[in-house]
Amino acid sequence: MNKLCNLLNLKNEDELFDKIKHSFKEKITKWDYFVNWLKVFSNIKPIEKELNLLNFLIGKEDIEKEAFDLIKQYPEVVKAFPTLIAIREKSVDILIDTKKFIYKNYSFTRKKLTDEECKELAYFVVNSGIGEILRDKKVKNLVDYATGIEVGLDSNGRKNRGGTLMESLVEEFVADTCQNLGLQYLAQATSKKIKQHWGLDVIVDKSSRQLDFAINKNGKLFFIECNFYGGGGSKLKSTATEYIEMNRYWNKQGIEFIWITDGAGWKSTLKPLREYFDKADYLLNLEMLKNNILTEILK
Template sequence: MNKLCQLLNIENEDLLFEQITTSFKDKGILLWDYFVNWEKVYKNIKPIEKELNLLNVLIGKENIEQEVFELIKEYPQVIKAFPFLIAYRDTQVSMLTDVTEFLYKDYDFKSRQLSNEDCQDLATFFIKSGLGDLVKDKKVKNLVDYVTGVEVGLDSNGRKNRGGTMMESIVETFVKKTCDELGLQYMSQANAKKIKSQWGIEIQVDKSSRNLDFAINKNGELYFIECNFYGGGGSKLKSTATEYVKMNEYWNAQNITFIWVTDGAGWKTAIKPLREYFDKADYLLNLEMLKNNKLIHILKCL
């Protein structure tokens, strides 16, 4: 019988698996910091805020290319703000200027001493990239505000990663509660080096970059926890379940208990691979089980 069945005094594996899969969180786990990492947005704007305010003088000007040239000539540092205005992360770019001859023009936005030719080239870039019309036609009133919006848009690309981070944050709430109650030590993003350094325990890893979401030390016995949340389906779920079967075997061979905490409506499209993991491993938990103190129960009884 599955060890978790025995610990929780559940009649059979089918009943336990049904309890797990019918209590997944259908509504997701969005926390308030999922939408925008405001700290990152403001941090990105701070180094170019003065340059953006200098560029504000261009708003509404008629002879915009000449105005840009003169501004760059007097304040060459403004060019480092150009990439931010077009949502571009690099400080250099090569533009294809002739599609028949494949001629290129290189632009460098690092602050430096500029020749008149450099100033003209960069003014041309400003115009041809569409920024000239943006400021000339007063489509924006303040470039600091505008770049704040650009950064918010770029930051939305990080939401996928934040979904995983949120699951870790939620699980850590229960891991900390458990360890505080039982007087145990834990670490997040654990690896062989940190475990050896802090706890004096050596482990073998399958790859040097291996990090565990959480490691718990119970009087020298290790418990490793991996967690993830899948709001939607896809091939990733099957591959994760297969990977964790092997991971469970790998850690068990070193007398390390492996616990997988997973959740999300996505599993409804991948019940079979999840069941395969459940049948081959000892500990599969979801968020509802953490809420109901099953992690504490496991660590108390083992």
């Protein structure tokens, strides 16, 4: 019988699994989920001067000529171009001949530009659409515009922030539990860190292996991995399959493995979760952490 059944005084594993699947959280959104403002403004600061120089072009009729003159006098302004078109790359290849598939490369890193390169970059301003919004005064300040672009680009990081949020939530419980029980833990634990801090040897399956948390109970290790899935998909199945093997691998070394997962995504992907549950000792969710089950496991 699953070890958690005994800890929770449940009759059988089916009752335990029902308890898990009926208590998944829909959301774990916190204030810092929406926008990483520190990152947004740190990306704007290095190009703020260049954006203010480019403000000169707002309202100009002959944008291409004015852009050429500005780039020739202040070639550093081109380093702001990627942000203006909402990309992270420092150069782009534009398909200019669809018959022969000929590309034109535009680089935004050169500090010295020839007249021909200034002309090409002015042409880029016009044809990328930047010229039109400047000429027609559709933006009033490029620093403000670029800040909006950075907010939009930062929204792509929300998927990763979901994982970070889960880790921060779990760490609150891990830290409190370890403090109450007089145990030590490491976040983002590697075999090297475990050896350095605790003098314990761990054989890893790959050199890059990093555990969300490792807990040391008088020389016995507990490894924790955590994740949150707001939506379904193949990732959930592959994670469950990977963790079945991970659980077996750590158990062979006498290490207990605890998987803490949550999210509405599991409601439509229960089969692989059940497969893990049937082959491992510890499957927890946030509701179980709230009810101090981690303390019961570690006592």
